[in-house]
Amino acid sequence: MKNDDHIVVDDNKDTVDNICEECRKEHESVKQNLIMHSYKICNSCNLSKRIFPL
Numbered sequence: 001m002k003n004d005d006h007i008v009v010d011d012n013k014d015t016v017d018n019i020c021e022e023c024r025k026e027h028e029s030v031k032q033n034l035i036m037h038s039y040k041i042c043n044s045c046n047l048s049k050r051i052f053p054l
């Protein structure tokens with residue numbers, strides 16, 4: 001990986017918030033789940049998704 005890897009907008013990473021797209025609540029797990037699962041959701045929503053998959 002190079003540093004000039006500008007595929008998306010530069011400031012995108014820094015402006016990523018921790019707002020869950022499911023429950024609209026802010027939680028630090030949202031960013032982690034976004035990286036891990038590509039879902040912008042908190043842990044509790046992630047859990048309910050596993051129990052009740054869409």
Ligand SMILES: [Zn+2]
Binds near residue numbers: 020021022023025044
């Ligand atoms: Zn949530």
